[in-house]
Amino acid sequence: MRAVLQRLIQLLIVLVLVTIFCALLIDRVPGDVTYTLAPVATPQQRADLRHQLHLDKPVYVRYGEWVDGLVHGDLGCYYGTSGYSTASQCPDKVADRVKDALPISLALMVYAQVLALVLAIPLGVLTAYRAGSLFDKSVNTAAFALLAIPNFVLGLVLAYYVGSKLGWVEPTGWIPWGDDPVGHIKQAALPTISLAVGQVAVYMRLLRSDMIATLQEDFVTMARAKGLSPARILWRHALRPSSLTLLTVAGLNVGTLIGGAVVIENIFVIHGMGFLIADAIFRRQYVALQSYVAILAIGYVVVNFLVDILYAILDPRIRHARAVA
Amino acid sequence: MPEQSPSPAPTVEQEPVVAGTQPLVLELPPTETDAKVEKSASKRLGLFGWVAIVWLALVTLSALLAPVLPVPAPDQHFIGHETEAISFAHPMGTDGTGQDMMARVIWGARASLLISVSSVVLGLILGGLLGLIAGYYRGKLDTFLTNLFNVFLAVPQLVLALALVAVFASDPAKVSSQFHWIVDWPVSQREFWLIISIGIVSIPIIGRIARASTLTWAQREFVLAARSMGAKNRRIMIRDVLPNVLPAMFSIALLGVAVVIVLEGGLSILGVGVPPSTPSWGNLIATGRNELTKIVGAAPQVILAPSVAIFLTVLALNYLGDVIRARFDVRESAI
Numbered sequence A: 001m002r003a004v005l006q007r008l009i010q011l012l013i014v015l016v017l018v019t020i021f022c023a024l025l026i027d028r029v030p031g032d033v034t035y036t037l038a039p040v041a042t043p044q045q046r047a048d049l050r051h052q053l054h055l056d057k058p059v060y061v062r063y064g065e066w067v068d069g070l071v072h073g074d075l076g077c078y079y080g081t082s083g084y085s086t087a088s089q090c091p092d093k094v095a096d097r098v099k100d101a102l103p104i105s106l107a108l109m110v111y112a113q114v115l116a117l118v119l120a121i122p123l124g125v126l127t128a129y130r131a132g133s134l135f136d137k138s139v140n141t142a143a144f145a146l147l148a149i150p151n152f153v154l155g156l157v158l159a160y161y162v163g164s165k166l167g168w169v170e171p172t173g174w175i176p177w178g179d180d181p182v183g184h185i186k187q188a189a190l191p192t193i194s195l196a197v198g199q200v201a202v203y204m205r206l207l208r209s210d211m212i213a214t215l216q217e218d219f220v221t222m223a224r225a226k227g228l229s230p231a232r233i234l235w236r237h238a239l240r241p242s243s244l245t246l247l248t249v250a251g252l253n254v255g256t257l258i259g260g261a262v263v264i265e266n267i268f269v270i271h272g273m274g275f276l277i278a279d280a281i282f283r284r285q286y287v288a289l290q291s292y293v294a295i296l297a298i299g300y301v302v303v304n305f306l307v308d309i310l311y312a313i314l315d316p317r318i319r320h321a322r323a324v325a
Numbered sequence B: 001m002p003e004q005s006p007s008p009a010p011t012v013e014q015e016p017v018v019a020g021t022q023p024l025v026l027e028l029p030p031t032e033t034d035a036k037v038e039k040s041a042s043k044r045l046g047l048f049g050w051v052a053i054v055w056l057a058l059v060t061l062s063a064l065l066a067p068v069l070p071v072p073a074p075d076q077h078f079i080g081h082e083t084e085a086i087s088f089a090h091p092m093g094t095d096g097t098g099q100d101m102m103a104r105v106i107w108g109a110r111a112s113l114l115i116s117v118s119s120v121v122l123g124l125i126l127g128g129l130l131g132l133i134a135g136y137y138r139g140k141l142d143t144f145l146t147n148l149f150n151v152f153l154a155v156p157q158l159v160l161a162l163a164l165v166a167v168f169a170s171d172p173a174k175v176s177s178q179f180h181w182i183v184d185w186p187v188s189q190r191e192f193w194l195i196i197s198i199g200i201v202s203i204p205i206i207g208r209i210a211r212a213s214t215l216t217w218a219q220r221e222f223v224l225a226a227r228s229m230g231a232k233n234r235r236i237m238i239r240d241v242l243p244n245v246l247p248a249m250f251s252i253a254l255l256g257v258a259v260v261i262v263l264e265g266g267l268s269i270l271g272v273g274v275p276p277s278t279p280s281w282g283n284l285i286a287t288g289r290n291e292l293t294k295i296v297g298a299a300p301q302v303i304l305a306p307s308v309a310i311f312l313t314v315l316a317l318n319y320l321g322d323v324i325r326a327r328f329d330v331r332e333s334a335i
Helices: A002-021 A033-039 A043-054 A057-071 A094-129 A136-147 A151-165 A183-215 A220-226 A230-267 A273-281 A286-314 A316-324 B008-021 B046-064 B101-139 B139-153 B157-168 B188-216 B221-228 B232-267 B281-292 B301-327
Strands: none
Touching: A002 A057, A002 A136, A002 A286, A033 A286, A033 B046, A057 A151, A094 A183, A094 A230, A094 A273, A094 B046, A094 B301, A136 A183, A136 A220, A136 B301, A151 A183, A151 A230, A151 B281, A183 A316, A220 A230, A220 B232, A230 A273, A230 A286, A230 B157, A273 A286, A273 B157, A286 B157, B008 B188, B046 B101, B046 B232, B046 B301, B101 B139, B101 B188, B101 B232, B101 B281, B101 B301, B139 B188, B157 B188, B157 B232, B188 B232, B221 B232, B232 B281, B281 B301
8 A cells, every 4th residue: 555655656746747847848939939829919919828828927827827727627729720719718629629539549549459469468478388489480570570660651551552452441530439330440440450560569579578487487387287288377377477567568558559649640530639739730739739748648657657556466476575665 | 997005905805795795786677678679589690680780781871872872863853754663763663743762762861860860879878877877876866867767758759759849840941049059060950859859758768778787787796896996986887887888778779769760750740750851761751641642643652662761770770789689688697
C-alpha cells in the first residue's frame, strides 16, 4: 500500500510538470501569439483575446487558469478561421472535437495493442520452446525485418495495394461501430495492422528471451519430471513469470503507440486525435494543440502508473520486496 | 597515469578492507528494458554486418557527394516524363511533376542524415553527460536527474517533438533572428528546430542508458583503485568510466539514428518535417502520398523509392547496433 502511495505522489509530480510544460507551450510561439491564432482581428479583439488567454497575467496565474479549464473540460477554442471567438461565444470548441476524436483514437490503439499481443505471445512462446530451430530463426529474421518498416510506410503500402488496387476496403476513412459493425472491423483492419506489426516484433522478441530464461529454471525441470505436457508447462507455468517484462514494455510502448496512431490517422484520414493535431498545426491553433498534447501526455502517464500497479499485483516478489523495504 | 601518492603501501593495505565492506558489482542497475534490442546470436560482424556497413557507407557518401554525383538536379522537371516507371534514364522513375526520383532520394539522404545524426549527437553529448553525472555521483543529484528524465519520457516522443517543432518553427521560411549567429550554415529554421527538438527528446533516453551503464562501471575495482590513488572525480569519470560506457552509447546512437530517420518521416506526414522545398526521405513519402490518390496513372514508385531507402538504412543501423551491443554487453562482461 505504501508503495502505491509513493507511486501516486510521483504520478502527481509528473502530472504537474507535464501540464506546466503544455500550459507554457504557447509562450514559446515566436512573436505576438494573437496574430498567429487570429490573423484577422481588430486591436480591441486582440486585447480581448490576450485577456481571455490570460497572457496579461503572471505565468503562475495563467497556469492555474489553464489547469482549471482542463479539469472542467474547457480546452479552449479555435480562433480566427471560423470567425472571431471569445470565451462566452465560442462556436468551435476544442472540447467538442476531443469528445468525437478521443474514442476513435482509443479504439485504434486498443485494437493495435490487442492484435500485437495476440500475435506476439504465441510466437514468443513457440520460438522460445523451439529455440534455435528453423522456425525460430525464420520468425526472428522476419521480426527483425518488420522492425525496420516504419508504420507510415506500411500504412501507405496497405492503403494503396489492399485499398486502392485490390479494392477490398476503402483506402481511407473510418466507420463507427454503431453504424455498421462489419464495416467498422473491415475499415479498422488496415490501420490496426499498420500500427500493430512493429509492436508484434518488439513483444515477440522480448517474450522469447524471457521465456528462454524461465524454461531453464528448476521449477520447469520439476514440472517436466512430473510428466506434465509441454503445452501445460509452457502456458500454465512458464508464461506468467516470463510476461512481466512484456507487461512493462507494453505499458511503455503506449507512448510509441500514441505516436504511431497520430501518424497513421493522418495516413488513413481517420478523424482521431492525431488528425486533430495535424490540423491544429496546419491552422496554427496553438491553444488547441496545447490541449491535445496535454491529453495524450496525461493519458500516457496514467497508463504507465496503472501498469506499475498491475506489475506489483502480478509478481508477488515485488509486493513482498516492497513490503519488506 | 594518475599522480603517484607519496606512500603507495597504505593504499594497497586498505584496498581489501574497502573491497570487503563494499560488494562490488552486486548492486545491479535498474533493468533498462530495451525491447528493440535482443542479444544477437552472433557476436561477429558476419556477412550481413558487412553488407550493412557497405550500405551505410554508400548512403553517407551519396549524401555527402550529392552535388557532384552524375544525377539530375532534384528540382529539375523533365516535362513530358511525369510519373514514369523505372527506366535507364530514371532508375527509380519520376514523380508527378517529372522530377527524377533517384536524384531526390539521394538528395533526401542529405537532409535525413543531417537531421538524424546531428540530433543524436546532441542527445549523446547532453544525455551522456547528464547520465554520467547521475550514475557517478548518485545520491540526490541522481534522484533529481532521473526524475527529470522520467518527466520528459512521460510525454510520448513523437508528440513532444511535434509540439516543440510546431511551436518553435511556426514559420518555416523565416530564419530565426535569435539564432542567426548559429544558423549561418545553409539550414532552414525548420531543420534547425527539428534537430534541437529531436535532440531534446533523445536526451532522457540516452541519459538513462548512460546512467545505468555508469552505475555498474563506477562500482568496479579499477575505479576504486583510481580513487584510492587520489584521482579526482572528473578524471575518473573521463578516463576510467567514460571509455567503458561509450560502446553502449555508440550502439544506442546507431539505433537512435534509425529511430530519428523514421521520426522525421512521421513528422513530415504531420506537416512539421523538413519543408518540401528540400527533399528528405520523410517528406518525399509525405508528398508522394498525393501520387497514390490519383485515379489514373498513380505512381507507387514515388513512395516506394524513399521507403526502401528508409527500410534498408534502418535495418542496417538496427543490425549494427545489435552487434555492437552484443559484443560489449555490460551485463555479460561485468561478472
